[in-house]
Amino acid sequence: MINIEGTPVGSFPDIREGAEAAVQAINETMGGLNGRPFDLDSCVHGLDPNEAVACANSVADAQPNLHIQGIDFFNPVLWPTLVGSGVAILQTVPIFIEDFNTPGLLSTEGGCVAAFPSAMQYGVEVVQADKFVILYSDSGPGLVCYEDTQKRMIQTLTDEGKIAQEDWIGVDDASGDPTDNDAVVQEVMEFTNGASNAWVYFGLQSTDCNEILSSLASNGYDGNVVMSGSCKDTSVLSNPASAGVHIGAACCIPDRPDLWDAYTAKYYDWRNGNLDAFGPTVPRSSFMEIAHDVVITALIQMIQFVEDGGDIDNDAAGFMDHIGTQSNLHRAGNPRSIDCTQNSEEFVSVCQKEQGYYVWSGPGGEFSYGPSEAQIDATDLILRTAIANPRPAAE
Structure with a gap:
């Protein structure tokens, strides 16, 4: 595993620790x-x-399974x-066009x-915002994800007549830097002033989500908030301003085993036990759960590949083909x-395109279903956008 940690604009030890918990x-x-x-060798930079390049070279030299x-x-x-090294590769959180x-x-x-495409659909088609603000990070991946998976997607919805051009904006936030929070909040307040159904979408890392959520509340914002799953950690959920916030989740309604099917309830209980036994040093987060689940998915796929006669030690291409040709993975x-x-x-490397949105009741509370219990599958919007607003050619 290669992972970036210890930087003010982005640090994700929760990814590494989730993977380590799964391996344990x-x-x-x-x-x-x-x-x-299993032996997990993490290269952190x-x-x-x-x-980062030294980490990649070390992986290429090591030729892991x-x-x-x-x-x-x-x-x-x-x-x-x-x-180019020929190793089998699974991603945790794709964030660049080259990841896609x-x-x-x-x-x-x-x-x-x-x-992000599902969030654009949620804001425009499900909750039908009359003013919609997209908060995005000014970091490298934040800018890429905004331009490619938010701005392009909502522009398609705009071109289709589902929201007016003047009724949405993107506002960039300096990642890991609270000094611009006042300016960000002021722009949100000015744009949503007078709206009857304003929504602000947070596509940020959790520390920034928490700070701006608090600042919006202290400045009297009385509209609605929907957040990416990247915002879901203990600091955000314990913030009094989180009451009523809608939060995205890839699987199902979070932390509600009474509403889950038997498999999901059993798996989540097992995963929580794994994380408890590991003892994370950082707050639990959606990213920690994602990394854990990617490792477990990899194990399942390895077992299936071997059972089908595959050579997991010498046929990385065959293993990748085993995963990539599944329509029911x-x-x-x-x-x-x-x-x-x-x-x-445009997204040849990414198999998962669904997201659900659920309402958090506030500190010590629970999630409930929002306007829609169904997951939003963004596949059709992505395909329409490829035609109506294709990705600019690389320079």
């Missing part, structure tokens, strides 16, 4: 892969691209080395591709299968 559970309670223990890519702001320059459209790697989690923790055979050309 596999080895201690499941006997590894058919009796072979900061904002130095040379460190599988490389799991954490969150990394240097992915575009790492993929040629990693994919590079053959030779796959993501069973949606990242920006599931969270089981993703750990999710009762609904995903289809990797229908990935569009």
Whole structure:
């Protein structure tokens, strides 16, 4: 695994620790892969691209059975080395265009591709905002995800007559820097002034979500808030201003086993036990759960590949083909299968494109269903956008 940590504009130790918790559970309670223990070697780096490249070179030299890519702001320059080395690659959270459209790697989690197009649909078609603000990070991946998976998608909805051009804006936030919060909040307040059904979408990391949520509340914002799952951690959920916030989730309504099917309830209880046994050093988050589930999904796929006669030690291409040709792929923790055979050309590497949105009652409370109990499948919007607002050609 390669992961970026310890930087003010983005640090994701929860990704690494989620993966480590899964590996510990596999080895201690499941006997590894058919009796072979899992060994996770993490290469952690900061904002130095040379460190990131050194990590990629070390993976290429090591030739592991599988490389799991954490969150990394240097992915575009790492993929040629990693994919070119021939190792099997699964992503955790795809955030760059190169994460979306590079053959030779796959993501069973949606990242920006599931969270943001579905959020545009939610804001425009489900809750029917009369003023819609998109908060996005000014970091490299934040800017890419905004332009590619938010702005393009809502522009398609605009062109289709579902929201007026003047009724939505994007507002950038300096990631990890609270000094611009007042300016961000002021722009939100001015744009939503007089609206009867204003919505602000938070596509930020959790620390920024928490700070701006508090600032909006203290400035008297009385509209609505919908957040990406990246905002869902203990700091946000314990914020008094979180009451009534809608939060995205890839699987199902969070933390409500009374509303889950039997499989989901059993899996979530098992995963929570794994995280408890591991003892994370950082707050639990959606990213921690995602990384855990990617490792478990990888184990399931490895077992199936070996049972089908595959050579997990010497046929990385065959293993990737095994995953990529499944139209009914089981993703750990999710009762609904995903289809990797229908990935569009713009998002050839991403299999998961669904997201649900659920209402948080506030600190100490619980999630409930919002206007729609159904997950939003963004596949059709993504395909329409590829025609109506295609991605600009790389310069």
